[in-house]
Amino acid sequence: MAKLSGGEALIKSLVREGVEVIFGLPGVQMYGIVAALRDEPSIKFVVTRNETSTTYMADGYARTTGRPGVAMVVPGPGIYNAGGGLSTAFSRSSPVVLIAGQIPRDGIGKNFGGLHEVNDQKEITNPVTKWQKQVLRPHEVPESIHEAFRQAQSDRPSPVHFELPPETMVEREEVELLEPAVIERKVPADSVIEQAAKEITAARKPVIYAGGGIARSDAEAELVAFAEAHQIAVLTSAGGKGTMSERHALALGGSLGPTGQLKDYIEDADVVIGIGTRFSMRNQAADKARLVHIDADPEMIGHVHQNSLGVVGDVKATLPKLQAAISAAGGGSWDSPAPEVSRIQEALANSEEELNQPQEDYIRALQEGAPDDAIMVFGMTQLGYYSRPRWITENPKSYIDSGYSGNLGFAFPTALGAKVGNPDKPVICVSGDGGFMYNSSEISTAVKYGINLVTVIYNDGHYGNVARDMDDDFGGTYETDFVNPDFVKLAEAYGAVGLRAKDPFDVKNVIPKALAMNKPVFIDVPVSRVPRPKQWSARAPWTTPQDGLLD
Template identity: 50%
Template sequence: MARMTGGEALVKTLRREGTRVVFGLPGVQLYGVMAALREEKAVRFIATRHEQAIGYMADGYARAGGGYGVGLVVPGPGLLNTTAGLSTAYAASSPVLMISGQVPRANIGKDVGVLHEVNDQLDAIAPVTKWRKRVVEIRDVPAAVQDAVRQLKTGRPRPVEIELPPETMEDEAEVELLDPLLVVRAGASAHDVERAVSLLLASSRPVIYAGGGVHGAGAHQAVADVAEYLQAGVVQSAEGKGAVSDHNDLSLGASIYPQSLLKKYLEQADVILAVGSRCALAGFKPEQQVIQIDVDPDEIGRNHRKTFGLVGDARATLEQLLERLRAATPPRPSRKTEREALRAEIAATLTQEPQASITRSLRSGVPEDAIVVAGMTQIGYYTRPFWPVYRPRTYLTSSYSGNLGFAFPTALGAKVACPDRPVVAISGDGGFLYNAQELATAVQYGINVIALVFNDNAYGNVARDLDEAWGGSYGAELTNPDFMKLADAYGVVGMRADTPTDVGALVTKALTLERPVLIEIPVGRMPRPVFFPPRRKPTRS
């Protein structure tokens, strides 16, 4: 044991558990931790300009880099400001540890109105966290941090939070630091694997449906190996894109909207092996047999009744499946010609303009290993089914949270995790201005993200829908700053496209600069994406 402050115990334990970066915003309740971070040279602290960005940056760091992200905020308004980012991480099953301050010990739960008091903030953030804990005693800090890390590394990865009052961070006590946590992620039971193998061997047209859990488990090679053995095409959710490279004929993409060719192909499957997905948007036919691999038992069969569950780590379970398949039968004959024909047919349908031409231009300018963060804007929407992805963890969305403002700060976190890889954020003008102040963070810390801003001077999706179905747009038009002057004011490089299809060439140029770059792409109103569900119209005559 050694004598140290609670802040030192916190930082030392984080360091032992593999933390190398903390995103945060310093404040009066955090001085004990800030002093400890200042002395811990192995942990980098990145200060943001708003707490909302902290949640997003920690999420981007986790999903791009494959570890977990860490944030640090003051209590009350500081913690509440992170909840947009935490809700995205929660939706995307992203492992984020948020560390919050608290009011002084004597005031906790008293509701007396001390600085930053929210009573009770553990309850306030419960809907967007998997696990929460308040730590009052200094000696309990190492175990609490390790419990948080255990929650991040076991079961379904989702945000967790620990909170400490200022005295716990600042005062000294005798503390025993713990050895780093070792976690073994087990596969499904052997009995269940045997049953799944029997179902797969009895199928004639199996298909694999890959979700974001493939990335979380690092199951990319295992998915490809099982798909190859069964000659099963791999359909992906938006979050699962990159589970198998789109260079590989096994990958059939993510365009499974109603009436699409891929949707029709998926409906012909007699067994669907779903890996790391809730299957909420898959829309399987009721009579289709699904084998669902998920680390979270609560997700088994949530969205499809005829489901056989394999509860366990996706990679470990797929490796078990492959071993048993190899023992039971030789590889199936190749269906490569069939898949290549389907891929060509699907590619020929990507004709909606101007989205298709802009997306092709952008893909031509973005390197294959670049990380693309697709925001809630027309081109961001279009990339979900149609953006080719060639490497794991290189395409990030806000999942079902669907947050405006998510793309740019999430991209900053991804770039911190992967500094040697290009990172591109796709935003609209409305969404970008949620966190435009983080251009200052990018400059201060040399986080060289390319921020694309598709500018239609409106919340374009809302404006179009109100015009076309609700009698006219209202409240959706925007008066924007001059984005080139904004870039200059922050000290980033500004570029403006003459036409939207110049975007690919501008990205190629931006990549040579090794600086943060803002590229404005003026656009007009775009048509409703063909894959959107039918729009609800007013019921009143």
């Protein structure tokens, strides 16, 4: 044991957990941690311009490296500001550890009106975190911070919230530092594996629906081996993009819509093998099929699809056992789907019924300009929506979106975190002008720390999707236009590089030049409104005017 302050105990515990970077702000009520962090050379402190960006950056770091991302904020308003990133991380099952301050111990829960005071502070994050913990003494820090990391990474990974008051950060007492807990990969019982293998081998036409849980489990190689061993086609969710190269002979891609080639394929399947997914598709499918559902979260089994066999376990540990069990059971009698997959892939690439213009030409220009190994972070923008079905993802953990949280403004800070975690890989952020302005001040952070990503800003001077929807469905838009800065001059004012594309097709020429500069580069791309993608032609009743009440 050693006599340490709570701040020192925290930082030394983070070192033992393998933490290399913290995204945060050095605000009041956090000084004891900041002082300890100043004296720890193995951890880099990346200071953002707003707490909003801390959790986004931690999420981008986590989802592209497979390691927990750590954010640090002041209590009260700092936590509220960080909430958007926690929401996104929760929607994508990303292991983000939020370290938050508190008001002084004697005032907690007293409602005295202290600086940054919010009563029941942990309740702020409760809906979007898996676990919350408050510690009041330095000796409590090591055990609690190690539990925070265990919770963040085990079973279904998720954000967690750890907090302590300012006294605890500076008080000193005997503290026992701990080794990190070993993250155990849970495996289903043999009887469940055997039942799943029996049902799959009896199938007429199985299909795999692959989700983001595969990436969280680092099980991309296991997925490919499983699909190849048993010749089963793979359809991915948006969160599952990258779990298998979309150029693979068994990859159907992720453009599942209300109609079309993929909808027909999954509707014709009699067994769907859902792997690391909630199976909560935008366009519900395979209602008549049996779902063999492999997931670490038992609450997801039967949550959406009632006719389910739950195979509750870690994907990386479970898939090899299931693969062996299917082989032992004699394998399936279905023919290889590769010829049909090839036909569907060709149809998806060329079918006028599936493609949208001009989005398709815009996305192809972007794909031509981006290296194959680039990490792409797509914002909630017109082209970002279209990228979910149409961007060709080849490598694991290389396609990032905001999940069902749908946070406008998340892309730029998330991409910064991705680049911090992957300094030797090209990272490209795709944003609209509306979303970019949410966190444009983080250009300062990119320049300060040499976070050399490329940000492509599709600039239509509007909240483009909202303007289109209001015009199409409500007979006219309202207050969706902007007064934007000159994005080239804005970048240059911070000391970054600003470039301007001639049009959306010119990005294929500008992006390689930007990447070669090895600096933070911001590309202003003029664009006009695009039509609603065909995949989203079906409209929810509440998106259009109604005569009377909706049930």
